[in-house]
Amino acid sequence: MLGAEKEIVETYVPTGQVKVEFSPILDLGPNSLNAAAAAYCAGFQNPMAFWELHDTFFANQGEVFRADRDYFVNAAAATGVDQAAFASCYDGGEAHALVSEHDNARRRANISIRPTIDVNGQLLFGAQPFAAFAQVIEAALP
Amino acid sequence: MIRRLVLFLFIGICLAACGQGETPLEPTAAIVTETAATVAETETVAPAATDTAMVQAEATTPALAEAAAATATIAAAHTSAPAPATAAATATAQSGIPSGRTDAGIFYLGQPDAPVTVRDYSDFL
Numbered sequence: 001m002l003g004a005e006k007e008i009v010e011t012y013v014p015t016g017q018v019k020v021e022f023s024p025i026l027d028l029g030p031n032s033l034n035a036a037a038a039a040y041c042a043g044f045q046n047p048m049a050f051w052e053l054h055d056t057f058f059a060n061q062g063e064v065f066r067a068d069r070d071y072f073v074n075a076a077a078a079t080g081v082d083q084a085a086f087a088s089c090y091d092g093g094e095a096h097a098l099v100s101e102h103d104n105a106r107r108r109a110n111i112s113i114r115p116t117i118d119v120n121g122q123l124l125f126g127a128q129p130f131a132a133f134a135q136v137i138e139a140a141l142p
Numbered sequence: 143m144i145r146r147l148v149l150f151l152f153i154g155i156c157l158a159a160c161g162q163g164e165t166p167l168e169p170t171a172a173i174v175t176e177t178a179a180t181v182a183e184t185e186t187v188a189p190a191a192t193d194t195a196m197v198q199a200e201a202t203t204p205a206l207a208e209a210a211a212a213t214a215t216i217a218a219a220h221t222s223a224p225a226p227a228t229a230a231a232t233a234t235a236q237s238g239i240p241s242g243r244t245d246a247g248i249f250y251l252g253q254p255d256a257p258v259t260v261r262d263y264s265d266f267l
Contacts, residue, residue, distance in 0.1 A: 005262055009251060012258070013239055019252035021244065021261040028267040035266040043249050047241040050249045057266040065267050098247055105246075106263055115264035133260070140258045 006055075007130040008137070017141055022054060025114045026103045028065070035064050036099040038072035041089035042081045049079040 005020065012018035024036040035057050043050025056075055057064045063071065069090070076086045089095055111118075113125040117133065120140045124133065241251045248261070 005260075008260055012260075013252040013256075016253040016256055018258045018260055019250050019254065019256035021248050021250045021259060023248055023261055023263045025263050025265045027265050032265050032267050039266070040249075043243070047243060047249055051241060051251055054249075054266070061267055102246075102248065111263050115262055118259075118261040118263070120258055137258055137260065142257050 004128060004130045004133055008133055011130075011134070012137060018137060022050075023106055024099050024103055025106060025111075025116075026100070027114055031065055031067055033096055033099055034069075034072060035067070037095040038076060038086075038090060040095040040099055041086050042076045042079055044089060044095070045081040045085060046079070049076070049081045052079040 008018065009020055013020060024032070026032040026036065039050050039053040039057065042053050053075060056078075067075075072090060073083060073087055076090075077083045111123075115127065117124040117128070119133070119136045122136055122140070124136060239251060240253060241249070242254065243249055250259075
């Protein structure tokens with residue numbers, strides 16, 4: 001969900017009004033998990049690298065769907081994180097386990113529609129135009 | 143005349159051979175792309191099963207409480223893990239926007255104490 005999310009970030013995050021979080025949904029096979037784990041591993045070194053890979057993966061979903069380990073290693077390296085440390089994290093399985101646990105928490109919360117956007121507890125389902133999110137966000141602002 | 147005929151025949155055979163060599167590649171790539179797109183479309187549309195442009199729901203207290211408890215448990219389970227332990231640090235982009243991870247290990251972008259939290263549950267694929 002890059003389109004509206006990007007606008008949300010550009011509009012509300014720099015002003016300090018909104019904090020954006022990302023929680024993985026693993027629906028589309030092994031690379032759902034691998035991509036999220038790769039982003040986590042990069043983020044463990046530098047949280048901004050997580051968001052860089054977040055944008056990269058959403059912009060190249062076709063590639064990510066077919067990606068192999070080298071693709072993720074190279075994508076992470078492009079964010080400036082240490083490549084060896086990234087590879088160690090990716091191969092170690094710790095990030096995969098954490099992603100899976102976050103996904104399990106999502107399932108236990110009965111969130112099954114992709115994407116689901118939680119705005120201070122109010123859930124919006126499916127891809128929505130920015131205006132739809134803006135309306136809910138504005139209403140939630142103090 | 144015969145030489146011309148032989149030349150045309152040779153060119154024709156070459157073109158046919160080249161065409162056969164490329165044929166399997168295109169459908170394969172198309173199938174992979176189409177499969178990904180089809181899966182994505184199905185996964186997105188099927189659960190929602192609605193034609194309305196916008197669907198909202200108030201999160202039920204039990205659901206959020208369960209999610210909070212679950213993420214807290216996850217955070218506790220990973221406090222001794224090497225990789226997540228190094229993730230406690232926050233980073234600030236050149237734009238001055240902070241980023242980091244919540245106590246549950248979820249990545250965030252923005253001021254940690256922002257009045258509104260937008261959590262995107264999604265799949266990178």
